[in-house]
Amino acid sequence: MDETRLTTIAQIEQFLVASAVVQFTPSQNDEERYAHISRVLKRFDYPRLGKADKGVLLRYLGHTSGYSRQQLTRLVSRWQSNRLAPTPLVKRYMAPNAPFARKYTSADMALLLEMDRANEDVCAPAIVRLFWRAFHEYGDPRYERLASLSSSHLYNLRKSTSYQLRRVSLIKTRAVCNPIGQRRVPRPDGRAGFVRVDTVHQGDLDGVKGVYHITCVDAVSQWQVQSCVQGISEAYLLPVLGLVIGQFPFQVIGFHSDNGSEFINRQVAKLLEKLRIEQTKSRARHSNDNALAESKNASVVRKHMGYSHIPQKYAKPINAFYENVFNPWLNMHRPCLFASELVDPNPSLSTFR
Structure with missing residues (x-):
């Protein structure tokens, strides 16, 4: 486009109005656009134009x-700073001709892998010191670059893809060594009083927790006691747990649960020890x-209480309903089957049916 005939600001304004809907495709060459x-x-x-005229000219240049x-x-x-120069606007940036050179090569990564394997992945300062000694004290030229490696950059090299692909370490799941309770299945030997315990959460709503149901059922007689608490912390759980144990018509001898922290803690262990109840x-x-x-949990709690969120403020009335209505009906006024126990000759196994 030959735009040299535009010599006044008025002509520029007319051009902008006339070409408002025209889409220009500027040259991709920055040097031509700078010119x-x-x-x-x-x-x-x-520099001598007024503020309004400068604005019109900038709109024209942008267009x-x-x-x-x-x-x-x-x-x-x-x-304006270089307008007296032959070429006031020049391109000041350009793509690099070659990528940045790597300071630590693949051979250095191989030496790092070898050192880590030999020393079982000790801390970075120790590895850095070993590199320094290998070059300065033992004169091994292979460690010349690694001798000046910093501890912080050593961790960066360990996180790199080339290192991770060659160095894979698998760690087995560590067993939780909690001395509270014994890891074994209770052996009732046909006696009532060995109860199994579990908790059921009544859903969340917008990040707010619902009530928790506690299920306690005897392994032999199938006597079941339900209760409800606001939360599974010791402030709510301990008082209700004592009431639950008191609702069984026989002496509770054993208390078995999973490994959840709501039951495997010192407060519950102290309560059970006080009542002389074995915890497994x-x-x-x-x-x-x-x-x-x-x-x-599925056949009783979910069947009658559902899956919907129940706010924590209803824990006390639900617990009263359980104690006065639901638990008597659950154990006295519904058809029940009583389990029979067959003890396997192998003392480590027992079969219930």
Whole structure:
């Protein structure tokens, strides 16, 4: 486009109005666009224009060059600083001809892997010291670059993809060594009083917890006691747990639960020890150790209480309903089947049916 005939600000305004709906495709060459901006600014003597005229000229340059208003402001500022030069606007940046050189090569990564394997992944300062000694004291030229490695950058090298692909360490799940309770299945030997315990959460609503139901069922007689608490912390659980144990018509001898912290803690252990009740907990990789209580969660709790969120403020009335109405009906006024126990000759196994 030959725009040299535009010599006044009035002509520029008419051009902008006439070409408002016309889409220009500026040249992708920054040098050509820089030259166009320099010619227009020089032809209209930009430094002597008023504020309104400068705004019109900037709109025109943005329309024809494709640059944003912010970029044009920077280019105009540079042009005013260098307008006496032969080429006031020049491109000041360019893509690098070659990528940045790596300081630590693949051979260095191999030495790092070898050192880590030999010393079982000790801390970074120790590895850095070993590199320094290998080069300065033992004169091994392979460690020349690694001798100046910092501890912080050593961790960066360990996080790199090349290191992670070659160095894979697998750690087995560590067993939780909690001395509270014994890891074994209770052996009632046909006696009532060995109860299984589990908790059921009544859903969340907008990040707010609902009530918790506590299921306690005897392993032999199937006598079941339900209760409800606001939370599973010791402030709510301990008082209700004492009431639950008191609702059984026989003496509770054993108390079995999973490994949840709501029951495996010092406060509950102290309460059970005071009542002379044996505390046991489920074994690792034996999902059926507490299956009796977990099955009651679905067949009793979810069947009658549902899955919807129940606010914590209703814990006390629900607990009163359990104690006065639900538990008597659950154990006295519904058809029940009583389990029979067959003890396997193998003392480590027992079968219930």
